[in-house]
Amino acid sequence: MSLKQSHKSYPQAFKDEAVLMVLDQGYSVADAAKSLGVGTSLLYKWKEKYEAQRQGIALEESERDELKRLRKENKELRMEKEIPKKGKRLLCERNEVRYRFIKKHSNQFPVALLCRVMCVSKSGYYDWLKRPANVISLDTLKLYRRVRRLFEKSRGSLGNREMMKKLRKEGYQVGRYAVRKMMRRLRLKVTQRQAYKVTTQRKHSDAVADNLLNMNFNPSAANQVWAGDVTYLKTGEGWMYLAVVMDLYSRRIVGWHIDKRMTTDLISKALMKAYNLRQPARGLVFHSDRGSQYTSKQFGKLLSNYGIRASMGDVGACWDNAVVERFFGSLKHDWIFKVAQPTREFMKQDVTTYMKYYNLERLHSANGDLSPVEFENSQLKVSSLA
Template sequence: MTSVKKRKKFTPEFKRETVALITDQGYSIAKAAQAVGTTETNVRRWKVDLEAETGGDRLNNDERAELMRLRRENKELRLEKEIPKKGQRLLCERNEVKYRFIQDEQVYYPVTLLCRVMQVSTSAYYEWCGRSAEVIDSQTWQLCHRMKTLFAQSRESLGSRRLMALLRKEGFETGRYRVRQLMKKLGLAVKRKKRFVLTTDSKHKEPVADNVLNRDFAPVAANRVWTTDITYIWTLQGWVYLAVVVDLYSRRIVGWSIDRRMETALITRALMMAINLRKPAPGLLHHSDRGCQYASKDYRKLLEQHQMICSMSRKGNCWDNAPTERFFSSLKREWVTGNIYATREAAIEDVRAYVTYYNSCRPHSTLGDQTPIEFEYCA
């Protein structure tokens, strides 16, 4: 019985990027097909389809051509006024300097327009590009395409080391130096860190526990040590507060809760989620800061009910609960920074998405570049 060969499917983004090699980079159809690892017929069809999308469906050929001409002329007149004045001083420079300026600005303006303003011919510019740029091979193109996808999935938070780890898992043979070079060429820059305010309220009269954990962040098995803490997230409807429970063995988020009030009920829901999910044996070490919520009578009673040992950080010492603080730092730096949540519900959905990403997709250097779920199942 003969097997039926499955037809390879390409995403719309893949097709647009392939056509961009021709329209923006000056590749021929043959070179573009070779770079992305497909046939010339496919590339030619994708180019025709994308050009047809911009022309409209209800016009005949003559009307469509006239409309496109008028649009092009209006756009060129508008863009001629927007080209930065810094380019005018290059008119007296040699052509190679002008070509480099055109190459830098072609992401904002059409090449033909830039060439006309800089008083060089388009054919000469493309000839210069062909001499100075090398045609990338299929593997490099696929690597760059996957790098951009993973970087976007992480919301511009993956550095070269973690990005390299993910690529190696998918079978790409690459090193950190090469990944760093390609990230620079592709313009993949990690978002800057931002300082955040401490939320712990330790000025209370409730009893506090000793620091039993004592920064021993490497338990030998799951459900031996849990750490927990609270942070905040701003929305246009006001603050919301997030409580999480982390299993130190795998750094997995085993429980979390989010609410508009930072009360004992918030951390209780997070702990009960973890208990229902993991069903830990008696004797589990529960570590937190000295916040009034964790020192409250109701919460201490809940810990006693499930036979958990209570441990608390020293006053004003965030390093005693560093793994949980690290999760909050990653959440805000990688996911929340730059986002404006219109509602509290939007923030809750985004936190849920990050917890899923953190547990199942994000590699951890502490775990040998494995995700928390991978680490638990491979142990």
């Protein structure tokens, strides 16, 4: 018996009945063909001929070709509408992201159609498919370089969560797991922070102000509440002392001063710089610990001259000035401790560099993952639109 099946002819009545199963009874072409034991393509031809005859159209060969082309075009347009909307949002992404989308949906839609919708070539897609898994694309390589650059710029302080936020702000569509994986591959490791140590000392004869904040560190506008504190910075030439003034609304450092002596002049100069920069209205609250510099008559007089009300937390209670303490922790852990035995002059320059980085680039969850300056600018825009 021949392996080649002979061509089978069907009566016209059978063909018409088969077509009517599709047109009148709601069967799909595939289901009707399967139930009758005929080929799907053959039933399509019968249906096409039946419809043409029923409409009284005697189609020429060129007209049939045109009809096929139009039907194919209509079918592609219908499928194009069914492609998930997410695909169209990926058109601004790098090719690798679009290739992954095509691969994910290649079982539902023709690859040629997906490539056309995603604005990539079929050859490029198939080249990407053939690429070994261990070969890194140019886009991925650029992303790895950016991760390393951001990590180095932060002096190794960015963990995977903060790194993800930074990358997303720059337009990279990455998740925390992917960022963690990249950082591991690059061997980028964040060191653990040191424990907080109490440094506040005061003279019992000095005046102490009430705690006006009671740990409410979220004022509703800029220049309502400032917080100040002093920290020790070790250099190869001895200690230095840094006083800062922070606007609690945006977490922005609005004034600071560094010197080799911890005096009332140190904190006074930091406050004067803040006042000259911001020019706040009278009634602003300045919150600090009960250190002897902050409780001194000299500093109290300066506050009074500026029309600023004093507020003080308890001795040794770091949580009473938690936001500024957290800033010092970031400064030391993320920045200062990365340089061994710096000179006093280098320390001054390094602190200046960090202040710019902190105010302009370091993201804060309290600010909706914006830097202090970005947050203030965004609120100014909102106010101008109100």
